[in-house]
Structures are given as C-alpha cells and as structure tokens.
Amino acid sequence: MKTHRYEVVVVGAGGAGLMAALQASRRAATAVLSKLYPIRSHTGAAQGGIGAALGNLEEDSPEWHTYDTVKGSDYLGDQDAIEFMCHEAVETVYELEHMGLPFSRTPDGRIAQRRFGGHTNNITGKPVQRACYAADRTGHMILQTLYQQCIKRNVTFFDEFQVLDLIVVNGAAAGVVAIELATGELHVFHAKAVIFATGGYGRMWEITSNAYAYTGDGIAVALRRGIPAEDLEFFQFHPTGIYKLGILITEGVRGEGGVLINDLGERFMERYAPHVKDLASRDVVSRAMYIEMREGRGIGGQRYLYLDVRPETVNKYAAIDGRTNPDGSPYQVTADDIMAKLPEIIDFCRTYMGVDPVTEPMPVQPTAHYAMGGIPTNIRTEVVIDEQNTVMPGLYAAGETACVSVHGANRLGTNSLVDIIVFGRHAGINAAEFARGASFQPLPSDAADFARQQLDRLLNSKGKERPIEIANEMKHTMFDLVGVFRTEESMQQALEKIRELKERYAYIQLHDHGKIFNTELLTAWELGNLLDLAEVTTVSALARKESRGAHSREDYPERDDEHWLKHTLAWLDEDGVRLGYKPVVITKYEPKERVY
Amino acid sequence: MQVTVKILRYNPEKDEKQHYESYQVEADPTDRVLDLLEKIKGYQDGTLAFRRSCAHGICGSCAMRINGRNRLACKTLVQDLNTTKITVEPLLGLRVIKDLVVDMEIFFEHYRAVKPYFVNDEPPPEKERLQSPEERERFDDTTKCILCGACTTSCPSFWANRNYLGPAAIVAAHRFIFDSRDRAAAERLKILSDHFGVYHCHTIYNCTDACPRGIQVTKAIGEVKKAIMTGSLD
Amino acid sequence: MSLDGSVGLQWLRYRGGGTMLAWLLHRLTGLGIVLFVGTHVIAAFFLQQLGSDLAITITAIYESWAFQVIVYFCVIYHVINGLRIIILDLWPQLLEYQHEAIWLQWFIIIPIYGLSIFVLIQHGLIGG
Amino acid sequence: MLLRSRQVPQLGWNLEYIMWIFMRISGLAMAFLGATGMALAFLMGARTQMDLPTLMRWSFFPNPNHVVNSNIPDVTQGWANGFWQVMEILIISFAATHGFNGVRMVIEDYIDHSLWRPFLRGVLFALWLFSLLVAIYVILAS
C-alpha cells in the first residue's frame, strides 16, 4: 500500500473535476484521480451546448436565464444558487473561449448560439438562442480544452485510479483510498481537502444515454460514510434517445427545427405545450411521448416515435410557426445546414441505425439521462450533511454528482455544462483556499481497511450469482417501475425487487481473482453502488407524494407546494434508508404553475 | 445468429505468451462488437479485460484490432464485418497490460510533446476573441479527435519506431497550428520538423482509414508539412 | 509478440489495404533500384577496368530479359508512385482522395509496364 | 470575412527537412531528365531504330554502353558527346543521392537514437561517395 500526500485531491476528471483542478493547482498542491483517462470522461459526450446569456444573436439576459432555470426546476431549485450560476455563466463561457475552446461562430465572428428547450425570451415567451455550441460536440470540446490547459499547467494526474472510500477523521475529510487499475494496489491519498466530481449514475436504467462508468461511485462512497444523498428521486429522462440503444440525440436537433411525430404523422407536442411545442422542457416532452405511445400512437404501435429533421419538415413547421432568422427573413434550412450543424448526430444515426436523418426520420424513445440529485452542497460547493446545512470540513462536490441544487426537479438542457464549469471552478478555488488555512488531519492506521474489506468480500464471496444478471434485472426494474411515470404500487414492487437483488448480490461469483486490471471486480463493486442508489432513489420517490419535474406520479398527478416544496435528504443506514427534508431557497420567484 | 469471437488474450499473472481463445456468442446483426465482449465477460469468462465507457464512439476507450484493422469496438456492428468469425486483438505497437488493455503512456507522451494547448499571451478582450466562421472551419476537422490511438497504432512508421510522434500527436498540433487565435504555431512546427516528427510519415494512410471519427489525418499531416515548407498557415 | 510493444512480424497481418501496399512497394522498389543500379554500375566499372569474370556474369544476368522484367517494374512503379507522392505533397488537400489517386496510378502503371515487358519478352525470346 | 494571411518565420534547416525536400526535387528532376532523354532519343530516330526497353534504359541512363545493341549507326560517337555525359552525370548524381538517402530513411525508421545512427550514416556516406565517383568515372572513361 502506498501513501501520497496532497493538499487537495480531486476525484474525477470530467468537466467539473478538471475545472476544479485547474483552479486548485494554481493555489495548492493538487492531485487528480480518475478511474478513466481524463479525456474518456462523460463530459465528452455532451452535444448540444452550454447555456449563457451572451445575447450574441438576440436580446437576452442572465435574469431571464435565472427565471427559466427556476421554472424548469419546477421551483425546487435553490434560487440563490441558480442566480449565481446564471450570472457567472457569461463570464465562464468567455473564460473557456480564452482557453481556446473552438466554439462555432456567428458571421461577425462571435460565439454562435442556438435554441434549447425551456430557454425563452421572458417578454415574448418565445425560445431564445442561448446555448453556446461547438457544432454538436460542445462537451467534447470543453473536456479537451480543459485537459489541454491542465497539461499546460502541469497538473498532477493519477489516471485509472478508482476511488473506493473517503477517509473521514474528526468529522472532516482527510483523504481517499483508491485502487490502481494497472496493478490492483491500494493507495491512500492523504489530503486537507477532497473534491468529488464523479458524475452521475444513469447506468441504473435499462435504456440510458450514460456511459458504463456512470455508476454513482461518488454518491455511494459518501453514503457509506454517513453523508446523505439529496433529491435522488429526480432523474431526468431525455425525450430523444436512439430506439433501444438509448444513445442521445441532442435537443439541439429540435432547436434547429426538428419536430417529434407520432404514428398518425401529427406533431403532437402542439397539444402538450402550445407555446414552445417541441422545445418544452424535457420532463414535459418525455411524458407527452409516453402518453402518445401508451395510447397506441407509437410508430406502428411500437414503443418509439419519430424525430424528424428532414429539411422539408423543418421548413414546413418553421413556416407554420412563423419562425424567422435574426434579420427577419423566414427561417429555412437545407440538407447542408443540417449536416454542418449536427454532424455527430448524423454519424450516430448512420452507424447505429442505418438511418440518414437528412432523408429519413429517426426512431427515438425517452432515455435515462441526468441525475438532478446527488451529494448535497451549499452554494460554495461545500458538502453539507444534514437538514441544517452543516458543512463537513474539507469535503467539496461539484458537477453531476453534486446537488447544489440548481436543477431542482428538472434540469434544462445546456445547464449541466454551466453547472460543471461554474461550480467546478468554485470548488477548486474554495477547496484550495480551505486547504491553505487548514492542517492535515492525522491519518488513521487502518485507512485502507474499509476499502479492502469491500473488495475482499466480493472476491471471497462463495455464491453462484452472476453480476451481469443482477445488473440487468435492476436496470429493467428501474426503467419499468421507477421510470418516467411512477405509482405507489410500481415503486413498492421495485423496492422489493431491489432488496431481493441486494441479497443476491451478497452471493455473487467472480472468475477473476487477479490483481492486474481486474475489471470484473470493479464492475461488481460498481454494481453495489448502483444497488444502493437504486434503493435510495426508490425510497425517496415513494415518499414524495406529488408530481414535480421529472418525478411524475400517476397517483398524485399534481404538484403540491404546500407539503412538498422541499429537498429530500436520504441516509443509508444498516437497516435501510432514512429520510429527512430541508427547505428550498426562494428569493425572487414565487412558485406558480408551469406551462410551456 | 451465432458468431465466433476469437480473442488474443494475455494474463500477465498466468501466461507467458499471448494466445487466442474462441467464444461462441449469440448475436444480432446490429450488435456492437463491444456488446459481444460484454456478453462474453458477463456470461462466459469474467477474466476478460478491455476498456470501455461511453459505448457510442465518443470517449476513445475501446480502440482495438477487429478483424485485422483498428476500430472502436462500440462503433463496429457485427453486420459491418460481413462475417460470423470475429477476431479481436489489442492495438499493435503498445505494451499489452492484460488481454485487450494496452499501456497508452507513450501515446500520451507524444501527445504532450507537441504543446497540445492554446497559447496566446496577449491580454484577452473583455468578451470573446473574434474568429470568422471560415477561420473556425480551417481546423474543424482536427478538433474531432478523441485520442483513441487507432491511428498511431495502425501506422507502419510507428510500428517501426515508437519514437515517431505519430499521427494523433500531429493531429493535435494541427488543431492549434491552424487556429487563427493561437500564437505558438512556429514552436510546434519546429518540434514537428525535428527528427521524430512529420518526416517519419510516408503518407501510408492507414491512420486515415482507421480513424473512427473520419478525420482526414494524412491530409492534416500533409498540411503541416506544407506549412513547414512554405511558412504559410492559410 | 507485443508484450513489450515491439511489433515483430505481426504487422504483416494488419489489413492496411491498397495504400499500405503502395507504400510497401515504393519502399521495396526504391531499395531494389538502389541494389540493381548499384551492382550494375560497380560491375560495369570492373568490367571496364579488369574485364573480370564476375563482372561479366553480373552484367549478363542484369541484362537478361528475365531480370529486366523485375527492374522495369521497380523503375516504372517507383517513378509513377513517386510522382504521385510529390503531387499530393504539394497539394495536401488532394490527400482526401488518396485511394482514388492510387487506383488512378495503377491505371497508368499497368499499361506502361505491360507494354514494356511485352516488348521486352518478345525481344528476349525472339531476339531483337 | 476574409481570412487573414498568417505566416510563421522560417524555421531553421535540419537534415530531415532538407532531405525531404531533396527527395521531391530530385524525383522531379530525374523524371524530367528521363523524359528529356527519351524525347531526344526519339528525335534522333530511336522510334524506328531502337526497341522500347533499350530506349527506356537508355533515356534514364544515357550511357553509350546502353545503346550499343541498337541498330543506330555510329551510335557510340553520336551519344558520346559532352551533352549526354552531362545529362548522365546529372541523373546518376541525383539517383545516387536520392537512393542512398532513401536507404538511410529506411534504416533510420527502424533504429532508435543511438550510436548506430552516426555509424550507419558514415558507412552510407562512404558508399554514396564511392558509387558516385565510380559512376562518373565510368561515364567519362567510356
């Protein structure tokens, strides 16, 4: 076992982790640990854009962005944090540009922007061009740019080190324990401040846009150390995943004028969101799609619909909507425009479905996409551990793994990239500053024991259960029973299943008992994380007897501000999940009904 | 349908040499090769090691040799291979750690050697630096790179001599050399005109054929050579 | 085996396609020409100076029609492929069409080479 | 918006760069000289007098030895003048330099930075010089 000592340890090297590392390493001795090579992180998969009210193409303001986000969150987002993020967004996007990020450009050379669901001009209510983009690989460019800057600044990386445990001493974070994949050895990283930026946990669902690595490690590790998880019942289902595969088709497609079509050839979103139609927020669109499919209007009666971005369709509906270019001329696209703005999407469709979006509509279905909930933090990205927002000294979280909460019950497209950049940056600054003023906690002699125990239990388990079967059953259960629509009954059933799976998990069988690159062992460990989070998600969702944002219950179809305008906190104890609640921060915007 | 997947395996804790092992798998024509590997790992042999994350060709983890050519396992469908016999081998020219997992350190070392980051020390404007769509277009192709390594490890010049910086590093340099906002083109061109730079490239083109992102790698290298020759970055 | 990263002969199994073959042939034909022309010139030198038997044999082999079939391939292939390389180096934007360029060059090489060896063999067998 | 023209200052010369350019220039030059030789041979009656292989062999290396088999009268004198000697010396110098540098490139592809490199370079240089001198001698002496 090796021990390392750094003032700040960043866990995760996606957008949030790298941004934190860039800031922290300027101020304190910093190490970045990541289970993947940094450039393999899931931030690279983000397509459509990063929201910031630059107003490069039409009038816009951070206030509008704030309001849209609050509304998008179904009023569950903390308004102080949202306001902070939306104002910071502008400056941070410029900062990214100054780091060399190759944004697409407007004819006069400025950062190009496009429409995205839920982002509106607050006066007219019409969609506004707020998403700054680099073709349809915005996340890829953010990840690459940040990694490049880290190379420039000589940031210390420990690539392919998977963090298994958080060391807590005297109620403060004192470091992490990680396994080096290439050798199987455990390493202890002694630190004054730890930043978690480990991404989401969408691999819990069957159809998902998320990477294999999205197994909620950060949240699960924190849960095992007595830190609660906030708002896990809110998990976003993106309307347009490739049928069966779940691979994401960016909302940018609809931003560029694509429309959703049912079996009758109707543009059904007209009925559900008369103002913004296909650009309503994601929870609204996903629900509408489910209803269409349930009522038999899926294509050929199947569980998918069409997303149509053929130039003739786009032009037809643009004319009906009276959509215009900034100069007032009618909005018209050609096949070449589509190819230039959405090259990746076209490539996905051709590769995986043999469908060419320029000449054929794409078969899509809602796909599990984004965790609104996570490790609870305050606006300074410090992790808080109870209803009174008590801070755990030295522990920070940012990105998808954290819940500030800026996304509340439903995240708007483009806001996650804003989140990781803005709060990643602040996590880096705050952690480094904390570290400079703090001293190292003494390291316990058995620092790596808990991690080792967890691995040994898996290695020595004597059962016959296959991890992949447990995983498949979990995914299936969660997608069917705790998916877009939920009921008391379905979730109760899910909970029983999850508990059964957890029991079976104790009897899994591993073939690989080696040390070097034992990915079977780590996948099994990750499955344990997912099972824990599945339980917490289901219990939190069962308790919340209302429909809000991404959490929509058929037995409680209305939002209930009187009883449920509050954040869930869930602890995972020996004997199951314990729930608590804390209030939502409301500053300017009183909750009102949400219509699009 | 039934396919046979033959994998070049190596477990450093047991084996002295690499050897092939074959597995029978039930597959759909639209299955990705990655799906087959997952099935083999999940149901037949848990010791199989390979890297993967995104499963849709965007993270660059799963580059390997499939039926004799470098590809991404998650972007290769069974039906694309036109056969039911699939051979999977690790990338060539890098040290094998285990099974299909190779040590990418040399690859990233070469990447870091070309200053793959934006350099411009002039004080930035308050807002964005301006860049016309045409100037942006100039280097668009090479911004797509996901550093999967398929190109460099398909290059006979790299196989011959692993000091050759390789196509991926040159692609990374190209992305900045032709960015109108960047100011370090001359330094990068100097590095690339040195002994292990672009002149090790004999336009063999395996790299371009292997690139899962469809980047015109050889063309990018050619443009760098031409820029060294003419001093012009247009 | 590539346990340490060295490639050995494994590369022969890489399915590189026509472009890799084009390079391989360019390399082999280039080396071939060096070898043939080198020995030929040196043999000519010794022939001229000493009239040595070995030099005579070498020259005879070199000038035999069978050997010339090989030399011709080397020269014609190397020249035309070399010109292709030079053209693409000057206009790198054409490198997108490398596959097409290589097809095109075979369409030039095959008739020229075919014609020359036809004449060559004819002369060799019938005697010119 | 128009693209601004961007320039970088001339980088220093180095062997790889010089040789890369030389390989292209010499290739072009050889092709040009070869074509010239062939054209002139045609003008001098080769079309009717000489077979194709001899013609080609001859136009790349216009050594009188290469023409003796042909049926052109007084060939040795006709082609043994100064012009053809210059042509041939040019071609052979290009070819020898191009060829030996090619061999160097191939070898250096396979060897690392080590003591072998200067050694092999020395050997190749000597061979190059030797063959060049021999070739010129053969031309002038015949």
Ligand SMILES: Cc1cc2nc3c(=O)[nH]c(=O)nc-3n(C[C@H](O)[C@H](O)[C@H](O)COP(=O)(O)OP(=O)(O)OC[C@H]3O[C@@H](n4cnc5c(N)ncnc54)[C@H](O)[C@@H]3O)c2cc1C
């Ligand atoms: C297909 C897709 C498209 C999207 N498009 C958009 C978009 O257009 N706009 C937008 O705003 N958002 C988008 N999102 C959401 C957004 O991309 C993500 O939420 C965001 O990138 C998350 O960033 P992150 O830094 O938190 O995590 P990641 O980038 O995923 O990074 C997680 C890091 O943690 C590391 N890690 C995880 N576990 C461990 C462990 N145990 N030990 C060590 N390291 C660990 C990983 O290696 C990785 O480096 C999209 C998401 C997806 C899936």
Ligand code: HEM
């Ligand atoms: C018109 C005639 C010729 C042309 C156009 C030509 C062109 C070229 C070019 C462009 C290269 C560089 C290839 C690269 O960088 O990958 C090259 C390489 C080479 N040439 Fe020539 N060449 C010609 C004649 C010759 C002759 C006469 C010889 C031998 C004496 C020769 C021997 C070589 C060798 C050995 C190489 C190195 C091959 C390699 O690196 O793979 N060439 N040639």
Ligand code: SF4
């Ligand atoms: S250029 Fe293409 S093949 Fe090479 S590393 Fe980048 S994406 Fe992979």
Ligand code: F3S
């Ligand atoms: S395969 Fe290698 S030689 Fe050049 S064109 Fe590609 S880098």
Ligand code: FES
């Ligand atoms: S798994 Fe990401 S590229 Fe294949």
